[in-house]
Amino acid sequence: MLAAIHIQWVVGVIFIILYSVTILGLVLVIIAENRNPLKTIPWVIVLLLAPGIGLLFYFFFGQDNRKQRIISRRTYKRIMKRPQEGKLPQDVCTVPGPYQPLVTLLSNNNQSSLLYGSDIKIYTNGADKFKDLLNDIQKAKHHIHFQYYIFCDDEVGTRFKDALIAKAKEGVQVRVLYDDVGCWNVKNSFFDEMQEAGIEVYAFLKVAFPVFTSKVNYRNHRKIVVIDGQIGYMGGMNIADRYEKGTEWGIWRDTHFRIIGKGVHGLQSAFLIDWYVISKKLLNDKIYYPPTPIYHDDNIMQIATSGPVGQWRTLLQAYIFAIANAKKYIYIQTPYFLPTEGLNQALLIAALGGIDVRLMLPKRSDTRSANMATHSFIDEMVKAGVKVYFYEPGFLHSKLMITDDALACIGSANMDFRSFEHNFEINAFVYQPSFAIQMKRVFMHDMHSCERLIPSRWLKRPIKQRLAESFMRLFSPLL
The missing domain is CATH 3.30.870.10 (Endonuclease Chain A)
Structure with missing residues (x-):
């Protein structure tokens, strides 16, 4: 009896020591990564209040990947080369004076070029956006690049899947990127059908437990469509019924852009970087950056991306x-x-x-x-x-x-x-x-x-x- 109690006491002491060392080790790791103190405190609270679950959550969601590179500098420069070729000097473009430093900031930390002369159409509801996007897809001649955080297998999603398959059968290059976590509820057969029809389909940072646990927290939230390098869509809308039909408690109010002109080149380079990261296929031919007319003399824009890797936010x-x-x-x-x-x-x-x-x-x-x-x-x-x-x-x-x-x-x-x-x-x-x-x-x-x-x-x-x-x-x- 005494021996059993002694063993339990020893096991308990060992557990407490191991747990304390683990917590201390994690805190030291976070400190060494020079994290924002405001992000350190919540993790400490979680680890103290819920040891087992807290530890699990940290390994899934808490690791800092800022110093990792998901694409080499050489490959990044090769992809960015094309949109940079048509770059206009900043003094040619009349940017409002107070925003000149913002232009320089985005250029320095994101290599974001000034893109001149685009036309932008605004959407504030899914029905109008989906109608125009389907119409543009049907007119595609060379390629369709389609990237969404959520691409549902519901009525709206099926409408787009069928449209993409039809274009692939016509010989148009169709490439689809979707986020693996954003589409967790989507059946594999939905994407398999597209692959079988000749569409190149990839999940972004596919999660394969338990090997890639850190990827759960780093999701691709972008919504990008590029058609023939001349028409682009970007904004807040994913592909799902709720963007058209709303929710149980009302409409779904969102904002999205349709861009034609030079601004599309910024969307194209963003897509092709993500495409290379996942597929390891480098696409930087001139055909993906065709010449574009000037639609509005005073329209100047920058397309900027951001992510959990790299030095700057x-x-x-x-x-x-x-x-x-x-x-x-x-x-x-x-x-x-x-x-x-x-x-x-x-x-x-x-x-x-x-x-x-x-x-x-x-x-x-x-x-x-x-x-x-x-x-x-x-x-x-x-x-x-x-x-x-x-x-x-x-x-x-x-x-x-x-x-x-x-x-x-x-x-x-x-x-x-x-x-x-x-x-x-x-x-x-x-x-x-x-x-x-x-x-x-x-x-x-x-x-x-x-x-x-x-x-x-x-x-x-x-x-x-x-x-x-x-x-x-x-x-x-x-x-």
């Missing part, structure tokens, strides 16, 4: 710069608002400095935990003078920022830790006053469908609710 830096340099107003739409400390401070400083800062969020979210954490950040915003609007007709999934009637930015990136730190994203920065004003009208139109948050009422929320929201905020870097 490109989109985060660009957002902070644009916010910090706004002089009149900053209008933002985002489905999730979980800002990094730098972004949070930039918005607070702008509002306190008298800039008209407006933040539009969905009144009802598809993610309860993220929504609770978002509410804790709103407290600071309204105290600083930010005007907050809750979109009521359904789910607001649009990712839009407009500043000073001069800059409009849309893409796949949400205003949260996950988009800026973990996901592969793509955004367009458009330096055209008339276009910024057009996007401002879209924002103003949406305001008519919003409930304006009244600070005095908001700050009187029940203490129990506020504590729960503050607790979820601790985990905002992980949501």
Whole structure:
């Protein structure tokens, strides 16, 4: 009896020692990686409160891949060579003065060229976007590059699958990239059917447990279509029924661009880099970057990508710069608002400095935990003078920022830790006053469908609710 108790005591002591050493080791690893302290604290809390699950979550979601390279510098330069060939000197393009440093920033940290003379069509609902995209697919002559975070096997997804198969049978080169985690619920047979029809199909960072556990947290959230190097689509919409039919509680409000002209070359290079990473097939022939006419003399844009690898957080830096340099107003739409400390401070400083800062969020979210954490950040915003609007007709999934009637930015990136730190994203920065004003009208139109948050009422929320929201905020870097 005593011997058994002694053995149990020894085993218990050994477990405690091993567990303590493991936790200490992980903390040392995180410190050595020079992580943001705000991201270190949540992991320590998770590991202390839930040892087994916390350890499992860390190995799946907590590893830092910033120093890894998913593509060699030589290959990256070869792919980027083509869009750079048609690059115009910055002094030829008239970018609003305050945004010249932003142009340089995106050029230095992302090799993003100024792309001149494009035409952009705006979509605010899935039905219009899907109709035009199917029509453009049917007219394709040489290639279709199709990349989505979510490509569902529902009614809308099947419509696009059949259209792509039809073009492949006509001899058009069709390449499809989808995110492995984003499409976890999609049957393998859906993609197998496309492969059997001659379409090249790859899953981005395919997860094969337990070997590639770190890849679960690093997802390709981009939405890119390029047709014959002349027509491109990008923005917030995936391929799924809900973008056309809405949700149980209302419409699905989103923003997407159709680009024709030079801007398509920025989308093409982003796709071909991802394509090489996954397929190891290098495509950089001139045929993928055909000459394009000039549609609008004053349309200048940069297509910028960002991801969890590499030294810089490109989109985060660009957002902070644009916010910090706004002089009149900053209008933002985002489905999730979980800002990094730098972004949070930039918005607070702008509002306190008298800039008209407006933040539009969905009144009802598809993610309860993220929504609770978002509410804790709103407290600071309204105290600083930010005007907050809750979109009521359904789910607001649009990712839009407009500043000073001069800059409009849309893409796949949400205003949260996950988009800026973990996901592969793509955004367009458009330096055209008339276009910024057009996007401002879209924002103003949406305001008519919003409930304006009244600070005095908001700050009187029940203490129990506020504590729960503050607790979820601790985990905002992980949501």
